Amino acid sequence: MTRLFTSLALAAVTLSTATLAAAPHALAAPAPKAAATRPAPPVIHYRTATVDGVKVFYREAGPADGPVVLLLHGFPTSSHMFRDLIPLLADKYRVIAPDYPGYGQSDAPDHTQFAYTFANQADIVDKLVGQLGLKRYTMYVMDYGAPIGYRLALKHPERVSGLIVQNGNAYDEGLQSPFWDPIKVYWKDRSQKNRDALNGLVTLDITKFQYTDGMGDVSRISPDNWVHDQALLDRPGNRDIQLDMLGDYGSNVPFYPDFQKFFRDNQPPTLIVWGKNDKIFPEEGAHPYLRDLPKAEIHILDSGHFALEDRLTEMAPLIHDFLDRNLKK
Known part of the structure; x- marks a missing residue:
């Protein structure tokens, strides 16, 4: 009997030791599951091409064989205005965003x-597009980008696969804001007095105004915008560049009937996303597009001139969905 108890005790000790030895493995947390695969953020390239002896900077991202989206910026900014939109489109689309001569980089x-x-700016963009071998593209046009893009469309209507219009005018109704009154005076009389009257349009106060006025949520607007733009406006000689462009804006108005005929004749798929509180290109300039593009999709946003700055989270899905439905490789 004593031997039996001794054998049972030894067996118990052996079992306990084996159990303790195995315990760290038995109680260890399960191996973590592999992290969900996330797509890598797109690579954005910052390139320069020489066009007619002028170095033209442009941003490029997305698959080389993807449908092309050409982003055409406004005043007083550059392709910088598209810095947040580009990565959101570059998963499927080849995105090209140039700076016009006198702007940006x-x-x-x-x-x-x-x-x-x-x-001349439209010619420069046209030649850049030619160098890059772009045979077909959807154009995002804003502010100055609208007449530049529409002049490009008149040259090559067969290349335009679609339009995204954001506070970019092509109708007389869109030029009735008091903002344009002193500029219209300069269109009629190019005197130095009338030119000097426009100097205030290239100052920090007006640059900041363009980014903040009428915005639904000013806290979304980075001050980097007007600091960046104003630094470029303040370069020696740049004020004269901007006054020349403001003075020449009037040359676009006689082309409005031609732009509208292009819309009617070609019926490009069109998405209109417009900041309704813009005092430069007010909402009155958005709705006339429907006369010539009755199938256009229109979204009027609680925003101002640079609507991408506070409505990117609304605009990017609208734009991507529009491209997905209308463009194919």
Whole structure:
């Protein structure tokens, strides 16, 4: 009997030791599951091409064989205005966003040596597009980008696969804001007095105003915007560049019937996303598009001039969905 108890005790000790030895493995937390695969953020390239002896900067992202989206910026900014939108489109689309000469990172030749006109800017963009081999593209046009893009469309209507219009005018109704009154005076009389009256339009107060006025949520607007733009406006000689462009904006108005005919004849798929509180290109300029593009999709947003700055989370899905439905490789 004593031997039996001894054997049972030894067995118990052996079992306890084995159990304790195995315990760290038995109680260890299960191996973590593999993290969900997330797509890598798109790579954005910052490139320069030489067009007619002028270095033209552009941002490029997305698959080289993807449908092309050409982003055409407004005043007083550059392709910088699209910095947050580009990564959201570049998953499927080849995105090209140039800076016009005199803007952003592109060369800014003296205004006595280079024609700062909308016709010439459209020619520069056209030649850049040619260098890049873009045979078809959807254009996002905003502010100055609208007449530049529409002039490009008149040159090559067969290349336009769609339009995204954001506070970019092509109708007389869109030029009735008091903002344009002193500019219209300069269109009629190019005197130095009338030119000097426009100096305030390139000051920090007005640059900041363009980014903040009428915005649904000003807390979304980064101050980097007007600091960045104003630094470029304040470069020696740049004020004259901007005054030349403001003076030449009037040359677009006689082309409005041609732009509208392009819309009617070609019926490109069109998405209109418009900041309704914009005092430069007010909402009255958005609705006339439907006369010539009755199938256009229109979204009027509680925003101002640079609607991407506070409504990106609304606009990006609308834009991506529009492209997905209308563009194919």
